[in-house]
Amino acid sequence: MSAKNLDNHNRWRNRTVAFRVSEEENAQINIAVKLTxxxxxxxxxxxxxxxxxxxxxxxxxxKALREQFAAVLDQLRRIExxxxxDSELLDTIRLMARIMDGMEEEVPFGV
Numbered sequence: 010m011s012a013k014n015l016d017n018h019n020r021w022r023n024r025t026v027a028f029r030v031s032e033e034e035n036a037q038i039n040i041a042v043k044l045t046x047x048x049x050x051x052x053x054x055x056x057x058x059x060x061x062x063x064x065x066x067x068x069x070x071x072k073a074l075r076e077q078f079a080a081v082l083d084q085l086r087r088i089e090x091x092x093x094x095d096s097e098l099l100d101t102i103r104l105m106a107r108i109m110d111g112m113e114e115e116v117p118f119g120v
Contacts, residue, residue, distance in 0.1 A: 033097060036097070037097055037100060037101070038052075038053070040077060040101055040104070041104055043073040043077075044064070044070065044073050044074060044077060044104060044105065044108055045062055045064050045070070045108070046064060046065055046067055046069055046070040046073075047062070063111075064108050064111060074105065074108065074109075077101065077105060078105070080101075081098065081101065081102060081105070084098050
């Protein structure tokens with residue numbers, strides 16, 4: 010049995026929800042979780058309940074973005090060499106673009 014814990018609304022989270030995904034779907038979910046900085050549980054819960062997934066910039070999120078941009082660049086080079094584009098890559102690029110659009114750079118005072 011899973012451990013009981015409270016959510017941010019002081020409700021007990023003591024129910025387990027499980028489902029199966031393919032390896033490709035699991036990889037896409039893991040990428041999205043890394044890019045948002047949320048736990049997998051929080052990310053999936055917010056998406057299932059149609060709530061906004063707000064990305065808070067922190068070193069872990071920036072590192073995940075940097076790593077994912079490097080992976081996308083490798084895939085683009087592969088495509089340039091004559092390979093096709095897969096839908097998972099396009100989904101990852103769209104997610105990264107939404108995250109980058111939502112980030113605001115802090116401008117130092119007086120600049």
